[in-house]
Amino acid sequence: MRDTVDPTPTDWNSRAMQKRIRARYRAEKRFKFYGLFAVLLSAGFLAFLLVTMISNGARGFTQTQIAVPVNFAASDLFLESSSLEGDGAAQALAGADFEGLVEEAAREAYGADGEDLVSPAAWLKVREAVSDDPELLNGEQTFWLQASTALDFASRGEVKGRQAQRPERQAMMARYERLEDADRVRRSLSQNFLVNSDSSDPTQIGIWGALKGSLLTMIVTLAIAFPIGVLSAVYLEEYAPRNRWTDMIEVSINNLAAVPSIIFGLLGLAVFLNTFHLPRSAPIVGGLTLALMTMPVIVIAGRNAIKSVPPSIRDAAYGVGASPVQVLSHHVLPLSLPGILTGTIIGMSRALGETAPLLLIGMRAFVVEPPDGFTDPATVLPVQIFLWSDELDPGFVEKTSAAIITLLAFLLAMNAIAIWLRNRYEQRW
């Protein structure tokens, strides 16, 4: 008895089948296109960002200089080259009115408002030159001095914005053009930007203070977060018993990684400043606060990396009589190091760009001196950018962009080191 009928054999060439195949190919193509579109879009955004930053910021690394002939011999400086030798030199220099000298020289060269063309701090350069070579006092010398903000701004030519429409600026632009034709002004690489720190005068500001502050803060963050993060990951993955407590710790760590960074700032304020009375605005406090933020990221990445070491490698090591610590330090850690480093890069990059928690622990202070140590008042690059972007003086605009370029360069350098380390330790099996 047969109660089943043979089904008709599948027609692989039927119209419906062909249609299905075509639809499948179309879907494939569409999907590929979506991916390509997403990649191109993000590449476009990135390119736009970089082009804007670099075109704005490149000027931040340069400065406008104006030629000022200074006639020392005819001046009333009351300073002899002979008095600049020996012990009294510093005192003699300090007592001389270089500021007045430079203002007088500018007036002489460019008319009654000549001093407005020169940066108020430009005389420092003249004093330095005299200190280096006292013989200058006997003659006349032309200095390329830093131009004032107004002249520097005029050198940018036509720009949009309310500031640009003001008649003073129009006049200054005309003047700049005349000076340029007479070869009395030039643009040169700024000696100040990379070595100076914050200042209220945009022609004098520099990034060094913030850069050093960031560097010190990152050292503290790395020194705290990396060992604690890796050791926590190792303990949780290799030694911790599986019970309610470790489950709770695991959930807490995962949540910590997602906590908004400003909360960590409040925590740092409450714990490090108010309870432990650590110095305000110091890289050590900033570093500790950022370490709290970075640690969970390193723990999570570390645990995943340790988990992904094949059990056969552990078996092999145990099988020749390695102790658990030897298995860990000879095999598991070296093999998971690339993954741990990847997590560390992500965490540290985030920490480097972090502003909010540092504002709360006082790192938004106006710090003129670069920090000498971990407990000196300091600011960091992103906070410095935030502060400068808030300034009204138009001279800060290009300096802000230049600071952003510096921050990006710092970030790239940091990542490059980490990637180099990761590739060095990468093992394949």
Next chain:
Amino acid sequence: MTQTALTQIAEKRNAVEVDTPKMTARNVDVFYGAAQAIDDVSIDIGMENVTAFIGPSGCGKSTFLRCLNRMNDTIPIARVTGDIRLDGKDVYDSSMDVVQLRARVGMVFQKPNPFPKSIFENVAYGARIHGLASSKAEMDEIVERSLKRAGLWDEVKDRLPDSGTALSGGQQQRLCIARAIAVDPEVILMDEPCSALDPIATAKIEELIHELRGRYAIVIVTHNMQQAARVSQRTAFFHLGTLVEYGDTSELFTNPHEERTKDYITGRYG
């Protein structure tokens, strides 16, 4: 208890013993959590012999093998009871150093698992952590001797700094054997060492086992009954966590006492 039952027990006792036991196991039970994987196994491992453990999948032969050098310690839920001795000394005793035990009772695994390091480093690793070589020359000698005994020296002597994972599967497995030999063990446990290898590589490993016999007590777990018949002198048949029969290989394959053994070796199940 009847007289016959007593004799049967006596016979069974006799059967598990060998003349020169290197390792002895008595009444061993293994639990994974609540599940019992090994039920009351008693067996002797002879010094002069290659001992084969055969049986269908999941019968506990690998689990039992891993008890002999306490590799089950690395599994948190595993629990071992009973008495396992190496040269008369209880391996589960607190005075037994598990690191030294695993050096004395080496292990070769089912899947070749060389470290992702150089060939030299693979062999030298065990000797190094146990401090067996006091100089570079001595270490070179240990590596050369171990690779020679594992029959791999001629193939790799010019490429010792190359990665161990770059070798072929069969070479990798012989490298793992060399690695186990390098720490100068007394017993070598092999957990299906040929299951991932092709017939030619398998033949080489079997040949190697022949050569190593006598120097080391060897226990090999295998799925392959022909392999057990070829390489071993004693064979133990495991089924559902119990030791069903243990005897001379020739005897067990030609004239099995137990019905289940007969069914298995004739291919009725497994």
